[in-house]
Amino acid sequence: MCRNKFIPLSVPNLKGNELAYVTEAVKTEWVSTAGPFIADFEHQIAEYVKVPGAAACQSGTAGLHLSLMALGVKAGDEVIVPTLTFIAAVNPIRYIGAEPIFMDCDDSLTMDAGKLKKFCENECEFRGETLFNKKTGKRVSAVIVVHIFGNLADMEQIISIAEMYHLKVLEDATEALGSYYLEGTYSGNYAGTIGTMGVYSFNGNKIITTGGGGMIVSQNPDLAERCRFLSTQAKKDSLYFVHEEVGFNYRMTNLQAAFGLAQLEQLEDFIKVKQKNYERYICQGVALLPFKENIRSNAWFYSYATKNRDGLIRFLDKHQVQSRPVWQLIHTLKPYRGCQAYQVEKAYQYYECIVNLPCSSNLSETDVDRVAELVKKFEKSDIGCL
Incomplete structure (x- = not known):
């Protein structure tokens, strides 16, 4: 009978303090987008991956959307992305009115850094300090690097290329929480902490889950704070409901954060x-x-x-x-x-x-x-x- 049981592809492992922490959130009645577990989860993720700033959000997709905005990617820009990835890595580009340029993978399934360099060298040109695509005439402003299945892209080469061509680097580390380099320039650096910004996902099939949720991290705490601000409807004055720009309802809930803390422990x-x-x-x-x-x-x-x-x-x-x-x-x-x-x-x-x-x-x-x-x-x- 045991030999015929169903074996799922990837499901959550819920054998820790999940029930205890969620119960505490319910008992204290902090169940929405405010409550102490959210700040605790942000702090502990930041501490784990060794960055000064983290902002919890509704999903990895929301995190990518907010990060692109914080990085200054504008409508009409182009963003270089891998074609071998989940579509959530690409859709946020369209959310802000920009367009993707698709790149091949190497044998690690991550972005081919050699082709990225060739594209910038042969298909683009500088106008002043800004890189433009010769074919479309549009500004190429950023690269989204996806760490596929827990493998890490060649960040040493990609960061070098990005610096040479003045591109912002956003790491989609939604599949790679806990992966880090053992040697080289970025020895000891975790996925998501090497580019300008990084994003993790806590979807149900990820290595840890909050049911649905994400986390934005950056070595620049101001960028993380900018994303936190945008994720709470860009509320400038919480008492008098002053909003000076368009924001989003992208904040993680306290229930999710309670769940995430228990998962992070494991x-x-x-x-x-x-x-x-x-x-x-x-x-x-x-x-x-x-x-x-x-x-x-x-x-x-x-x-x-x-x-x-x-x-x-x-x-x-x-x-x-x-x-x-x-x-x-x-x-x-x-x-x-x-x-x-x-x-x-x-x-x-x-x-x-x-x-x-x-x-x-x-x-x-x-x-x-x-x-x-x-x-x-x-x-x-x-x-x-x-």
Whole structure:
């Protein structure tokens, strides 16, 4: 009976103080966008990733939207983004009336820094101190770097390119809370803390969750404070309801923050389990895509490359194991088909072959072994060899 149980792809692990902290929030009646747990959660996230400023918000998507505004990206600008990512990394660009330029990935699935440099060198030009796209005539103002599945992009090279071409760098670290560099210029620096601003997500499938929520971080506390201000309807005077600019209802609730504090207490344990299960898949003969050797990855999501992606997904589903393909490339989706995509090649290859396998932090060794056996059985079959 146990062998036939359903194994989900990625679900929350709620075995800590979640109920106790949420109950306290309810008992004190601080359940909305005010209350002590919010400030505590901001402080503890900032302390964990070693930054002076953090602002809790409604979602990772909201965090990216607010960050782009705080960085001064304007309507009519262009922002360089990866095409191999979740669409939430791209939509906020359109929220502010800007346009994305899509970049290819490298073998880490993160933005190809070499192509980013080539694009800036060959497809852009300076007008004074500002970079413009030769093809469109628009200002290129920022780069959104996405750390895919807990892997880290080549931030050393990307920051160097951004400084050379006067671009702001926004890190979408929604999948990489807890990942950091082990060597190089940014040794000891966490994902989200290297660019001008960074954003984390606490969606239900992330390494820690608040049910839904996000966090903006920055080495510049003024930028975090600017986002906090915008997230609370840009209220200049809280007594007399003075609003001098358009704001948003993007603040995290006290209930969510209470939940998040309990999750944060367990983060390092979650990472250890994810790393252990990642290694167990490999020991069981499943050649997962590697994380970079120069980082401590949070091992959030496991990626497996196969010749028959859809066949494997159907096979696992038949045996009560949930899996998924990687996202459809954003520049091929209807809302973004008219946007510029620069030398996208490798992203197509990975889109066609990647299957994400179960990776929850409460996944047992028995579960890992069962999934591994199913993957190997499929690959040895006539279907898997197609």
